[in-house]
Amino acid sequence: MGLLLLCSAAMAQQAKTPAQRLAAFEISIATGDPVAAAAFLKDGEVLTFAEAASFAKAADLKSKAEALKDLKDLLKMDWDADKANKLSQALAIRIDTDKPLSKLGIGPAPEKLLPWAARFLPAMPADTKTAVKKAIRQWEVVFGTITVTRQMSWDQASMRDGTGLTINKADWEAWTIRERNAVLGKMMAKDNTLSIYSDEALTTGQNAMTAQTAVSAVKASGALTPAQLSQLTGKNLNDQLYLLGSFFDGSNVPVSADLKMKINAARTSLPKEVLSTQQRDLLGTMLNTAVTTELKGTKAGDKVLAEGPLKIAVKPCDGSYSRYDAKTGAIVLDSETIQQYMRM
Structure with missing residues (x-):
């Protein structure tokens, strides 16, 4: 069979005139012969003759020849x-x-x-x-x-x-x-x-299994507070990953570095609406400036500011929207709530 295909292409090349070679190429390409297709694409004289005779027909024949050659090259790969x-x-x-x-x-x-x-x-x-x-x-x-x-x-x-x-x-x-x-x-x-039948679905499934195993291990480790475990209850895997990431960022949760690494690795495959420690600090500073500016010039605002500079921080609040930190005198806004709004 291989010899016949080579002979078909050779016949087209051995024909004496461009017209004869073109006719032979047309017949071979019509049968789907990739060897003849490659030979046609290399025959500059025939290509020039074909375009002069009919540019549209030449373009059609060339597109078929290129497709045949490309298909053969594709299937010859590993x-x-x-x-x-x-x-x-x-x-x-x-x-x-x-x-x-x-x-x-x-x-x-x-x-x-x-x-x-x-x-x-x-x-x-x-x-x-x-x-x-x-x-x-x-x-x-x-x-x-x-x-x-x-x-x-x-x-x-x-x-x-x-x-x-x-x-x-x-x-x-x-x-x-x-x-x-x-x-x-x-x-x-x-x-x-x-x-x-989908590499993307396979990868997603494998990542989800790995993430779920890590989440379950953290929950079973005894390192989380009852309030933190309560927040995780009923949440889907993505939300649990976000929450665990917030717990890790906001405090020294006593779980192994390996588990933290697995949770953080899973988070990197999720949407990026997660505030890092640096971003939370920056947001807190911006809120301090903005809220102070708004309060100045009002009776209530001037009274509050007279007691000292305003302190606003953005951190995990263990299920609450906000809390007051008596040690620092800061009003703490829940970073997880802010992140949820960012994902909407």
Whole structure:
């Protein structure tokens, strides 16, 4: 087979005139031959002749040739099942409706890639073949060989109340990779086993498990006060991480450095609406200045300021919105409450 492909490209190159070579290239490229496609792209004389004859036709042929060469180069890379999601993203932008490859019969149905690969890449490694089938989301790979239908629920839609959707194999095979990935993305919310088809979902799930383990360890350590444990009760994982971070920032919670590191590492993957110690100090200073300015010139304000400079601090308040620190004479505003408003 490899010899035949090389002969096809060689015939195009050996034809004496640019017109003859162009005709041979057109035939070979129409069959999906990536070797002929690469040879065409290198033949400057034929490219010039084709553009002079019909710029539109030449551009169309060139786009198909580039797509074939690109597809071959892509599949010649080192792929395996663990990299299939990255390959899926790469193939999704190449094999879709109205793409050059689909005009050559390699799509938009993803399974059309398989016979092309068998014909033009016969030496493809077994790992790559496995990765390709997973990447195109072949029905048998995703849902198994036993069933030809799959019930789908997502968000508020469910099969129980009749708002879900039944997918059959025939419909699935008519969808592009992009469409299949979109459906899988919705299904993952209800079926965690499908998260293997999203690297992002896998990473998120693994991070959540690590974070939950760390949170549980801190809660079981005996280091938190009853008030702090009460704040954590009923909160989702993200909110618990925010609260624990606030506890750590605001006091010397006697937990191991390893647990603190795990909690802080989990926090870095969350939105950045968390006030550091330096930011809380800066905010307290700014509030001191702003509130003092507002109080000056009023009877009540002048009376308060006559007793001494105003002191406002921003720190965790263990479940309260604010508190008075008798030792420092400061009015303490709860940093966690401020952070919650920042996330809205």
